[in-house]
Amino acid sequence: MSTTINKKICLLGEFGVGKTSLIQRFVFDRFSDDYLTTLGVKITEKLMPPLKKNRHMIQFRFLIWDIAGSEDGLVKHEGYWTGASGALIVTDLSRPDTITAAAHLIDHFLHLNAGAGIVIAGNKTDLIGNPLLHSSGESLKKLADNLSCPSILTSAKTGQHVEDAFLSLAHCLPE
Amino acid sequence: MSIAPLHTRILDTIQAGWIFLDREYRIVRYNRQFQDWFPELPALKQPVVTDVLPETVGLESPFDDMVSGKKPFFFIPYIQKEPDPGKEQFFNLYILPSGIEKEPLLILMIDDTELAAAQRKIQQQAYEIKLMHNMLNMKTRSPVQFIGSSEPVQQLKAMILKVSRVGSSTVLIQGETGTGKSLIAQLIHLASENGDGPFLEFNCAAVPESLLESELFGHEKGAFTHAVAQRKGLLEEARGGTLFLDEIGDIPLNLQAKLLTMLESRKFRRLGSTREIKAQFRLIAATHRDLQSMIREGTFRQDLYYRIQVVTLHCPPLRELGDDIMEIASHFIHTFNLDFKKQVRGMNSEVKHMLRTHSWPGNVRELRNVIERAMIFTENKELLPGDIQLTGQGTRTVSPAFSLPEDGLSFEQLEKQLLEQALERCRGNQSQAARLLKMSRDTFRYRLEKHHMLT
Numbered sequence: 001m002s003t004t005i006n007k008k009i010c011l012l013g014e015f016g017v018g019k020t021s022l023i024q025r026f027v028f029d030r031f032s033d034d035y036l037t038t039l040g041v042k043i044t045e046k047l048m049p050p051l052k053k054n055r056h057m058i059q060f061r062f063l064i065w066d067i068a069g070s071e072d073g074l075v076k077h078e079g080y081w082t083g084a085s086g087a088l089i090v091t092d093l094s095r096p097d098t099i100t101a102a103a104h105l106i107d108h109f110l111h112l113n114a115g116a117g118i119v120i121a122g123n124k125t126d127l128i129g130n131p132l133l134h135s136s137g138e139s140l141k142k143l144a145d146n147l148s149c150p151s152i153l154t155s156a157k158t159g160q161h162v163e164d165a166f167l168s169l170a171h172c173l174p175e
Numbered sequence: 176m177s178i179a180p181l182h183t184r185i186l187d188t189i190q191a192g193w194i195f196l197d198r199e200y201r202i203v204r205y206n207r208q209f210q211d212w213f214p215e216l217p218a219l220k221q222p223v224v225t226d227v228l229p230e231t232v233g234l235e236s237p238f239d240d241m242v243s244g245k246k247p248f249f250f251i252p253y254i255q256k257e258p259d260p261g262k263e264q265f266f267n268l269y270i271l272p273s274g275i276e277k278e279p280l281l282i283l284m285i286d287d288t289e290l291a292a293a294q295r296k297i298q299q300q301a302y303e304i305k306l307m308h309n310m311l312n313m314k315t316r317s318p319v320q321f322i323g324s325s326e327p328v329q330q331l332k333a334m335i336l337k338v339s340r341v342g343s344s345t346v347l348i349q350g351e352t353g354t355g356k357s358l359i360a361q362l363i364h365l366a367s368e369n370g371d372g373p374f375l376e377f378n379c380a381a382v383p384e385s386l387l388e389s390e391l392f393g394h395e396k397g398a399f400t401h402a403v404a405q406r407k408g409l410l411e412e413a414r415g416g417t418l419f420l421d422e423i424g425d426i427p428l429n430l431q432a433k434l435l436t437m438l439e440s441r442k443f444r445r446l447g448s449t450r451e452i453k454a455q456f457r458l459i460a461a462t463h464r465d466l467q468s469m470i471r472e473g474t475f476r477q478d479l480y481y482r483i484q485v486v487t488l489h490c491p492p493l494r495e496l497g498d499d500i501m502e503i504a505s506h507f508i509h510t511f512n513l514d515f516k517k518q519v520r521g522m523n524s525e526v527k528h529m530l531r532t533h534s535w536p537g538n539v540r541e542l543r544n545v546i547e548r549a550m551i552f553t554e555n556k557e558l559l560p561g562d563i564q565l566t567g568q569g570t571r572t573v574s575p576a577f578s579l580p581e582d583g584l585s586f587e588q589l590e591k592q593l594l595e596q597a598l599e600r601c602r603g604n605q606s607q608a609a610r611l612l613k614m615s616r617d618t619f620r621y622r623l624e625k626h627h628m629l630t
Contacts, residue, residue, distance in 0.1 A: 006225065008233040016306045033516055037302050039295040040253020040265060043229055063229045068253075079251035079268075083233020095309055126518060158518070 004047070004059045007173055008083050012105050013090035014098045015069035018123040021156035022090060023066050026166050031157055038068045041080055048170050060170055081109060086117035086173045088165060093122045093136040093153070103143055117172030118149040121165045126155040182273065182281075191285045195278035200224050200231075200238060203278055212258065212284070224282070230254055230268060231282075241272045242279045248272075253291050265291035310513070321355065321362055322506050323499035327491040327610070335359060338486050339366035345438065347423075347483045348461040350490025353540030356461040357421060359488060363459060364417040372416030372456075375409050380425040388430055389446055398447025410443055413456035423483070424464035424475060435479045458483070465602055489606065493535040493542060500530050500542065507543050508558070511550035519550060522558035533565050541566075591626045594619075598628075 011019040020038050024030050027046045043065055050059040067080050087109050091098040099122070106118055122140040137153060144151030150168050154161045183206075186193050192209030194202045201221040210216050213227055225232045230251055240246035248271040256264050265288045273281040321332060338346055339362070346363060348356045357376060364374045382390055389399075393408030409418055420426075426434065437443040441454045460483045469475035493500060501522075508519055522530075535541055549562040593612060601607035609619035623629045 006229075006232045015302045016309075035299075035303060035306060037295060037299045038255075039291055039298060040255055041230075041251070042255040045229065063232050077250075077252065079249060082237060082249075083235070085233065127513065 003056075004061055005175075007060045007062055007085040008065060009062050009169065010065045010067055010081060010084045010087040010109070011090055012067060012087050012109060013069055014092070014095075014101055017069060017090045017092040017095070017098050018156045019069060019090045020066050022088070022121065022123065022154065022162055022165070023064055025156045025159055025162045027064070029159070031159075033157075038066055040068055042066045046166075048166070051167075051170060053175055058175070060173065062166070062170075078112065081112050084109075084113050084116055086119070086169050087113075088169055089118060089120045091120065091122050091136075091140060093124050093140070094127050096136050096139060099136060099139045099143060103147075106147060106149075115174050117169055117174065118147065119165055119169040119172060120144050120147075120149060120151040122151065122153045123156060125153045125160055126157040182275070186281075186283075189283075189285075191283045193284070194224070194227075194282045195273060195275070196224055196238075196280040196282065197221075197278055198242070200235075200280065202227060209284065228268075228282070231270075234270075238270070238280060241270065244272065253287065255291075263292075264288045321358060322503050323496055324502070325496045325499045327495060328499055331359070331488065331491070334486075334488055335362050336366060338488070339363045342368050342457060344457070345483050345485050346457075346459045347466075347485075347487045348459065348490060349466075349487060350461075350463065351492050351538055352463045353538035354490035354492055355539050356463075356490055357419065359490060360417070360419040360459040360461065364419075364457070367417070367457065369416050369457065373413055374417050374419065375413045376419045376421065377409055378421045380422040384427050384430075387426065388433070391430075392433070392443055393445040395445050395447035398445070402447065405445075408445065410437065410454055410456070411445075411452060415455060417457045417459060419459045419461070421461045422463070423460040424462040424466055424469055428474070428476065431476045431479050435476065435482055438479075438482050465604070467604070468602055489610075491610070493538040494533075495610070498531075500535075501527055503539060503542060504530055504546055507546040508550065511547055515550055517550060517553075518556065519553060520557055523560075525560045526558050526563055529560060529563055529565065536566075587626075590622065591628070594622055594626060594628060 011023065013019055015037065016035065020036070020042075021031060023044055024032070027044050043063055046062045046064060048060040048062055050057050052058075065080060065084070087106075089102050089106055089109075091102050102120060106120075110116060110118070120140060120143060122137055140151050140153075150172065152161050152165045152168060154165050156162060183204075187206060190208070192212055193206050194209055195204040197203045201223055202216070202219075203221055205216060216222075216227065219226070231238075234249065237246055237249045241249065248269060250270070251268040254266045254268055256266060258264060264286060267285045267287050269283040269285070271281055271283070273279055321328065321335070323329075338344060346360075348359050350356055360376070361374060364370060377390070379387065389402075389406070389408065391408050391410055393406050393411055394402045396402060396405045433443075437454055438458065442451045443454055444451055466475050466480050466484075470477045470480055493503075496503075505521060508521065511517065512519055530542070530545075537544070545563060545565060546558075548564060549558050553559075553562040555562065594608075597608035597611045598605070601611060605619060605623075606616050609616045612619065614622075620629065
């Protein structure tokens with residue numbers, strides 16, 4: 001028998017990196033090519049599969065906060081970030097500047113939520129074959145290595161590794 | 176009258192949903208507006224606030240701080256909710272101490288949909304433009320590259336690298352139409368010391384003869400009838416960079432002489448001017464024409480030819496590039512995936528065979544067009560034969576393996592005939608003839624010598 005625990009999870013990143021698309025793919029298994037900007041925050045629930053933590057079976061109910069991105073990636077509003085157990089930091093592999101901005105973002109987020117779990121997603125791998133994606137992937141890995149947190153390459157469009165990103169975050173969360 | 180009802184009455188004067196929380200953060204009171212938004216509320220018996228407002232999950236610490244007076248309020252702007260499918264509402268959530276002992280926290284929920292919708296509209300337009308700009312940027316940031324790993328391409332890449340290191344040398348690029356002469360010129364430019372300088376490309380065949388001189392050399396105001404203002408020419412604009420003159424074979428003879436003088440003296444004058452200007456650029460010329468034949472015909476100056484062919488690069492035709500054709504086709508598939516927002520992952524084996532056996536008279540340009548057309552119309556995950564439309568005249572018949580005649584043949588005779596035919600097809604150009612027979616120029620010359628064909 002597992003216990004269900006509500007966890008606030010933030011999706012953070014610059015505008016247009018695909019935060020909403022990742023949630024849509026993960027929760028509803030759907031995708032749209034049309035870009036619709038997020039204003040403020042939209043919360044979506046998802047019951048995660050049970051997992052074993054410290055010899056106990058637990059089940060997280062993710063309250064996924066899809067927080068509007070900004071040009072510098074920092075919607076610093078305390079109201080959005082406070083009380084989060086973890087964050088999926090989303091970057092766009094076709095925009096190297098979104099990876100650079102992620103470091104700043106993580107710093108601010110952890111300042112407000114010490115001990116929170118972090119996973120960095122390099123989204124839009126569907127833009128296959130572009131030489132830029134290779135170098136962006138390397139930058140992303142470097143950033144994740146520096147912060148000792150997992151990184152994962154995703155595509156909300158094809159669904160590639162989207163579930164893995166959220167599962168990976170579930171494993172990183174404090175109990 | 177107790178304080179609590181006064182609170183209630185004041186709160187009811189503002190258009191907001193409100194709830195009071197007890198010390199365990201259970202909802203103990205709420206107003207009609209709040210109930211309208213959460214109709215299930217009456218059925219729940221003093222629910223914990225997080226069960227009704229998931230926005231408050233994880234906020235125990237700020238709640239405690241407000242109850243103890245350490246924090247004045249907590250604010251969450253623009254919470255997007257969808258009470259009915261397709262109906263979006265935006266709420267601002269204010270959490271603040273109530274001052275009431277048993278109901279210490281008050282949450283106000285205010286509908287701000289109208290303002291949010293307007294703000295979102297503005298944001299949507301701004302971000303869309305930025306994303307489109309980024310998409311364009313991504314394409315231009317992608318390094319200019321000459322795709323392929325076949326022997327001819329490898330040799331060409333090595334030569335490009337060597338040539339780019341010598342900044343001042345004039346380069347002549349020869350090759351059939353559509354083989355990528357412009358791309359080679361760009362690569363030489365980008366790899367050279369002046370790579371940050373301008374790269375100007377000019378097709379000499381695309382401009383009427385009467386305008387050509389002014390385009391290249393520029394003019395002073397009044398130099399000719401329509402010269403209403405002074406204008407710099409390409410030779411001047413290319414300062415510190417590279418001028419790429421495509422189809423140089425189309426320049427008229429009189430202008431060829433002027434171009435030669437400029438190359439010799441590294442100086443030129445604008446039309447109508449007496450002031451000499453220093454020519455500070457690298458010239459790269461290209462043509463699909465056989466300049467040597469043109470020299471024989473008297474339509475191209477021999478001295479200019481020798482001046483511009485300090486280094487000559489040959490662009491191999493696509494049909495000679497073997498499996499590079501697949502690599503180039505894959506590159507175009509990627510490019511058009513971006514352009515057309517598609518997810519085509521490649522081509523099936525039949526398509527590969529079609530591309531490999533086509534003779535590609537239009538070279539890479541033709542291949543690009545074939546892939547572009549296929550990418551526009553395909554609905555498949557990979558390109559299938561039905562997606563590919565090749566022009567009939569380009570279909571290359573793959574020769575059957577050569578078989579020895581029953582009565583045998585003279586190998587020496589056959590070799591000589593092959594050498595003759597290759598030379599004839601390449602109009603005497605030994606390098607091209609050697610490539611046609613898939614051998615080095617030295618080997619070709621050795622065999623010519625063997626057959627006393629070397630002139």
